[in-house]
Amino acid sequence: MNGTTGLREHVPLAAFTTLGVGGPARYFIELYSESDLAPALAFAERKRLPVFIxxxxxxxxxxxxxFRGLVIHVALRGVSSQPAGNHTIITAAAGENWDAIVAAAVSDGLSGIECLSGIPGSVGGTPVQNVGAYGQEVSQSITRVRAFDREENRGVELQASECAFSYRSSIFNTSLQNRFIILSVDFRLHCDGEPAIVYPDLQRMFESRESDATLADVRKAVLNIRAAKGMLIDGSVEDSRSAGSFFRNPVVERTFFERIASEFSESVPGFTLDDGKVKIPAAWLIEKAGFRRGDTRGRAAISRKHSLAIVNLGGATAHEIVSLASQIVERVHQRFGIVLTPEPVMIGFDRQYPV
Ligand SMILES: Cc1cc2nc3c(=O)[nH]c(=O)nc-3n(C[C@H](O)[C@H](O)[C@H](O)COP(=O)(O)OP(=O)(O)OC[C@H]3O[C@@H](n4cnc5c(N)ncnc54)[C@H](O)[C@@H]3O)c2cc1C
Incomplete structure (x- = not known):
């Protein structure tokens, strides 16, 4: 491969994923430098290979x-910061570890991403599905995304307004999927050190406190809640070998929500969005469709700590995970008429989503 080194063949991908399942990549390269990207893409083009970032x-x-194509593993590093009035702009390379960025921001007294503590993955992954948790989303802090535009074959800068961020969505996983390779992201964080405590779980934890909660308190609280739900990566905990939430929370019309609510004697959880539609917790739908935490399919299981996570009990196959997911989708559809959409990106499957 002209101009690049380190091309490997038949590289098992399971170890590069938190679920720990899946076969090999036909070709694989670690991207340590932006200048290695064009030759890697040219190699894929010459061989007519699909590319996965x-x-x-x-x-x-x-x-x-x-995956029968070329996997480019983004390992770009580097973090810098720049003052901007009451704010600081943090620029982080796409291959930086997300939670390390959050931890550093919290210890520097910068607010805006503290509730996103403990989310695994890279900085470059965060704009893709507009990562969010406990009342914050990265779209609230991102000002700019630097990327390589595969269509125009050049580096570009996208302002946040061009990324079309919404719930678990952006141009990077919808209209312009596969077009951009994210190189770095700018986050605009506030210097006031005021944490966001808008999520009910967090509000409950802090309501009885006499002193104001700090960023560090909120980070700790979020990490504790995550650990209790198996939503923190911990090699020693079976229930954390997952891809996080396996399904998005569906958003439905209010009339549809009311119809479901009228069928239940208990109150149906729902969060009204700005446009009047209602977001229903997928975990609730899954439980009401008859699934229990710990239900298994081979070595794949619904997490014992959280009904929304599918976990690999050790030695699970992708087929087992997909079978369990498919069963969940089918039963939720039969019970509620709602089609759950998976959150993880499926790679190397014949169909877009094998349900
Ligand atoms: C235990 C656990 C808890 C989680 N909790 C949350 C949560 O609370 N909220 C939430 O939103 N998500 C959560 N997730 C999901 C996941 O951590 C995030 O979506 C994360 O941002 C994915 O980043 P990644 O680097 O791992 O991306 P990958 O898994 O490697 O890739 C995901 C997608 O992003 C694309 N991508 C990655 N990097 C780039 C790049 N540089 N340029 C272009 N495309 C790229 C890939 O091609 C792929 O389409 C959780 C996952 C786990 C395992």
Missing amino acids: LGGGSNILVSDEG
């Missing part, structure tokens, strides 16, 4: 057959 592998499911 891999970050921390925390939101993907690789098929048992693997």
Whole structure:
């Protein structure tokens, strides 16, 4: 491969994912320098190979057959900061570990991403599905994304307004999927050190406190809640071998929500969005469709700590994970008429989503 080194063949991908399943990549390269990108893409073009951009592998499911193209594992490093009035702009390379950026921001008294503590993966992965948790989304802090535009074959800068961020969505996973390779991201963080405590779980934890909660308190609280739900990566905990939430929370029309609510004697959880539609917790739908935490399919299981996560109990195949997911989608559809959409990106499958 002209101008690049380190091309490897038949590289098992499971170890590069948090789920720990999946077959090999036909070709694989670590991207340590932006200048290695064009030759890598040219190689794929010459061989007519599909390209997959891999970050921390925390939101993907690789098929048992693997990926027949070139996997580019983004390992770009570097973080810098610049004052901007009451704010600081943090520029982080796409291959930086996301939680390390959050930890550093919290210890520097910069607010805006503290509730996103403990989310695994890379900086470059965060704009893709507009990562969010506990009342914050990265779209609230991102000002600019630097990327390589595969269509125009050049580096570009996208302002946040051009990224079309919404719930678990952006141009990077919808209209312009596969077009951009994210190189670095700018986050505008506030110097006031005021944490966001808008999520009910967090509000409950802090309501009885006499002193104001600090950024560090909120980070600690979020990490504790995550650990309790198996949503922190911990090699020693079986329930954390997952891709996080396996399904997005569906958003439905209010009339549809009311119809579901009228069928239940208990109150149906729902969060009204700005446009009047209602977001229903997928975990609730899954439980009401008859699934229990710990239900298994081979070595794949619904997490014992959180009904929304599918975990690899050790030795699971992608096929087992997909079978369990498919069963969940089918039963939720039968019960509620709602089609759950998976959050992880499926790689190397024949169909876009094998349900
Ligand atoms: C235990 C656990 C908890 C989680 N909790 C949350 C949560 O609370 N909220 C949430 O939103 N998500 C959560 N996730 C999902 C996941 O961590 C995030 O989506 C994360 O941002 C994915 O980043 P990644 O680097 O691992 O991306 P990968 O999994 O490697 O890739 C995911 C997608 O992003 C693309 N991509 C990655 N890097 C780049 C790049 N540089 N340029 C272009 N495309 C790129 C890939 O091609 C792929 O399409 C969780 C996952 C786990 C395992």
